[in-house]
Amino acid sequence: MKHMQIQGKCKQNGQAGLPPTSGHWCGLEIPSTLSRIPEVEEAILRQCEKFSYTDRDLFALKLALDEAIANAVKHGNKMDRHKSVHIKYRVTSRRVDVVVGDEGPGFNPANLPDPTDDGRLDCPGGRGILLMRAFMNNVVYNPSGNSVTLTKFNESPRRFVSRNVAFG
Amino acid sequence: MQQDAAHLKVTRDGEILQVEFTSRKILDEGNIAEIGDALGALIEGERRPRLIISFAGVDHLSSAALGTLIMANNKIQGREGQLRLCDIAPQIYEVFLITKLNKLFHIYPTIKAARESLQNQGRPPFV
Structure with a gap:
C-alpha cells in the first residue's frame, strides 16, 4: 500500500511503516481487491482513536469505508487488478474526511432504486450508499460519480482534550 | 452434534441448525463470500432447513453481509424452511x-427465543 503526503506537514510517527500523523491530508493507493480494505480502515481508524472518537463513530466510519471502498473495487474498477482505488483522508479532533476514488467511468447515485421499498427487500444488493448516508454526517459524490467524499464529525465529549491535541 | 464450516460453528439440535460466527469481524467485505458459500452448502444439505444464525460477538456488518443473509433466506424460503436471527448487538x-430488513427477517433477542419460535412456528417475532 502506498502511503503519501498530499499537502502540509505529514510527519512520520517516529516508527518505520506507520502512516503520517493526523491533521493533514494523506493519501493511500490500493489495487482493486477486497482483501486490501482492512489495512486502509486500520490506517484511518488508528488516527481517529488518538482523538477519542467514540466507539459509535468508529463503527460508523468502518462501515462507511467498507461500503465506499468495496463499491470502488467492485462497481468502479470492476475488480480489475490493474486499476487502483485512491484514498485521501484527513483526521482532526473535530472531524474525519475521506475521499475514495476509482478509475471507472462513474455513475449517477440518483438513479439507484430505493432498497427499502417493500418489493426490493429480498434483493441482495444496493444498500451500501444507503448505509453510508445513514452513518456519515455528509456523503458527496463528484459530478462524474467516480469519487465520493465521506465526512464524520467527532461525537465524543472529550474531543478537545484528547492526548494529541492542545492542553497536553 | 457440532460441525465446523469456514468461519462458522454449526450445532445441530434435532432438526434445527444453530450457526455462530467464529470471529467478531468475519462479516467484513473481504471474506463474506466464503461465509456465503458455507451457509449455502449448509442449506442445500437440508431437505427443509430450519436455521438459527446467532450474531453473538459480532461487532461489524457490511451491506455485502446483508446480501449474503438475504440470499440464504431466499434459498431457505425456496425449500419451505425457516430462518431466525438472534443475539444482534x-x-x-x-x-x-x-435498511428495513427487520421486516424481512425474523429477529429474536436470544437463541433460546429463536429456538422456541421454530418449535412454535407461526408465532410472530417480538423484536
Missing part, C-alpha cells in the same frame, strides 16, 4: 432498522 440491529 444494538449497533448492528440499527443496520437492520435503517
Whole structure:
C-alpha cells in the first residue's frame, strides 16, 4: 500500500511503516481487491482513536469505508487488478474526511432504486450508499460519480482534550 | 452434534441448525463470500432447513453481509424452511432498522427465543 503526503506537514510517527500523523491530508493507493480494505480502515481508524472518537463513530466510519471502498473495487474498477482505488483522508479532533476514488467511468447515485421499498427487500444488493448516508454526517459524490467524499464529525465529549491535541 | 464450516460453528439440535460466527469481524467485505458459500452448502444439505444464525460477538456488518443473509433466506424460503436471527448487538440491529430488513427477517433477542419460535412456528417475532 502506498502511503503519501498530499499537502502540509505529514510527519512520520517516529516508527518505520506507520502512516503520517493526523491533521493533514494523506493519501493511500490500493489495487482493486477486497482483501486490501482492512489495512486502509486500520490506517484511518488508528488516527481517529488518538482523538477519542467514540466507539459509535468508529463503527460508523468502518462501515462507511467498507461500503465506499468495496463499491470502488467492485462497481468502479470492476475488480480489475490493474486499476487502483485512491484514498485521501484527513483526521482532526473535530472531524474525519475521506475521499475514495476509482478509475471507472462513474455513475449517477440518483438513479439507484430505493432498497427499502417493500418489493426490493429480498434483493441482495444496493444498500451500501444507503448505509453510508445513514452513518456519515455528509456523503458527496463528484459530478462524474467516480469519487465520493465521506465526512464524520467527532461525537465524543472529550474531543478537545484528547492526548494529541492542545492542553497536553 | 457440532460441525465446523469456514468461519462458522454449526450445532445441530434435532432438526434445527444453530450457526455462530467464529470471529467478531468475519462479516467484513473481504471474506463474506466464503461465509456465503458455507451457509449455502449448509442449506442445500437440508431437505427443509430450519436455521438459527446467532450474531453473538459480532461487532461489524457490511451491506455485502446483508446480501449474503438475504440470499440464504431466499434459498431457505425456496425449500419451505425457516430462518431466525438472534443475539444482534444494538449497533448492528440499527443496520437492520435503517435498511428495513427487520421486516424481512425474523429477529429474536436470544437463541433460546429463536429456538422456541421454530418449535412454535407461526408465532410472530417480538423484536
